[in-house]
Amino acid sequence: MAKPDFIIIGAMKCATSTLHGQLAQQAGIFMTTPKEPNFFSDDEHYQRGFAWYESLFDGANPGDLCGESSTHYTKLPDYPYCVERLAAYLPNVKLIYVMRHPIDRLVSHYIHQWSQSQFTGDINYCVDHYPELIAYSCYAKQLKPYLEAFGSDAILPVFFEAIKANPEQQLSRIAQFIGYQHEVVWQHNLAPENISQERIRKFPGYQWLIESKLMSTLRRALVPESIRDKVKKNLTMQQRPELDSAHLARLTQCFNEDLLQLGDWLDLEINCANFQVVAQFDSPRLISGYQR
Secondary structure, rough: OOOOEEEEEEEEOOOOHHHHHHOOOOOEEEEEEOOOOOOOOOOOOOOOOOHHHHHHHHHHOOEEEEEEEOOHHHHOOOOOOHHHHHHOOOOOOOOEOOOOOOOOHHHHHHHHHHHOOOOOOOOOHHHOOOHHHOOOOOOHHHHHHHHHOOOOOOOOOOHHHHHOOOHHHHHHHHHHOOOOOOOOOOOOOOOOOOOHHHOOOOOOOOHHHOOOOHHHHHHHHHHOOHHHHHHHHHHHHHOOOOOOHHHHHHHHHHHHHHHHHHHHHHHOOOOOHHHHHHOOOOOOOOOOOOOO
16 A cells, blocks of 8 residues: 655644645645645544555555645644654655744644634734644754654755745746656646635534525525624624734744744854744755664
């Protein structure tokens, strides 16, 4: 049975879904459905066994490069056995790690969790009470165990900002890294994820009451538009969340400490102030010297 040749390991809210979809469009590359098996991270999925995991690649043709994309793989400390499990089963796999400005990622993470009704307070409250918001943006801390387990040559760092600025170039970098022998084409007609939808708060029964065709038809027929608009407004985040000055200063200090380590590994001077510029124009490689 087939196994993955490469895995996009994160980070959450850094265009991993976009990359997964673009790679799936290239002839000779097979990407899993679901996009995020989370096999090595989530105990309930891991207990399904290797046969179940390998069955996700049954649709691949002989000679295809196979991949999956699970952002849970870089969500330490929440999934402490992930790296050990992955290294034991796929010691030669190629790993792609996508990063964006750590504060932008945190804000997007908050919006996502708010829309899923997982977070109830404002962003400043949640930064204090949900440590994963900070942890998942500490890229050096997330990368360190992978460097120790796989070595720097097995990991390709990619910047979200560079994907936005030059998607074709970044897709070509990834293709070369995973050993793809053909020209890649970025499919500009692929619909991006609906970012505005992430600001609509879900509730129990939302999918049936709001998204089903039957209920949508009934609402339009029976409920006045003014009432429908009022309900939608109440469920929608009206403005992008803003961090207050104290939280912003604390986060900037925290992330700059992590970026200092990351910069050493990438041979880049990078921090929260210059991240957008550096990330847009750099195509980094790890030079950490970690070797198995």
